[in-house]
Amino acid sequence: MCGRYALFLTLDELRHVFGILGRLPETEPRWNIAPGQDVPIVRLVEGVRRLAMARWGFLPRWAKAGSPPAPMINARGETIDTKPSFRDAFRHRRCLVIANGFHEWQARGKGPKRPFHARAKDGAPFAMAGIWERARGADGTEHDFVAIVTTQANALLAPIHERMPVLLPPDAWDDWLDTARVGPEEAKTLIRPAPEDWLEVYPIATAVNRAASDGPALIVPVPGFAKDPEAVETAKKKPGVGGQAKLL
Secondary structure, eight states, X not given: OOXXXXXXXXXXXXXXXXXXXXXXXXXXXXXXXXXXXEEEEEEEETTEEEEEEEEESBOOTTOOTTSOOOOBSEEXXXXXXXXXXXXXXXXXXXXXXXXXXXXXEEEETTEEEEEEEEEETTOOOEEEEEEXXXXXXXXXXXXXEEEEEEEEOOTTTTTXXXXXXXXXXXGGHHHHHOTTTSOHHHHHTTOSOOOGGGEEEEEBOGGGGSTTOOSXXXXXXXXXXXXXXXXXXXXXXXXXXXXXXXXX
């Protein structure tokens, strides 16, 4: 699965790496993005890539105002084309969820789960496969909601968790985004585990367990925290980021 992730690219980097045109929502760097926050996604609009904000936690379009179902942060790739909540969005509203890395927790018997951070070995940002929908939230107002598509974990991540987000290589971005050209059968072939040699995974401090924690210290490997206890305290005390957006 994917329950937290990091994104700290500048707007110029977002525009350059992902070929985004038009106005960009202003975003702040975050190292512990949590469900329920507004996150940047890339969509195809009239043939060009645009950046938009969507609330992480998918709601189907038919959700009832005032009493919607619980938001779903992930969509299983194996059933995304048949599950009523997801199939229409998978056919018509696919997107990229941009990240510098994601967190995963490993169960350890009766003890607390241990957090890990996964990122590309070359340090490059990547795109997670997503689907989005416009629906009415609990407050009765319309929002765009997004879910991250998951698949079976590769051999590197399997000892930590059985699921992982679908990480799309750059040459697959257009196929995922272009729902008019690429139908669900072809798009589903893109849902597969990332190659093991593409990622690196390492343990991080438990400060990341708190959704309100944020800051670059959260993704420092555990040995680094042992040498720099002040970084741990900084990560614990820094308030979370609300993720509000405004257009530039």
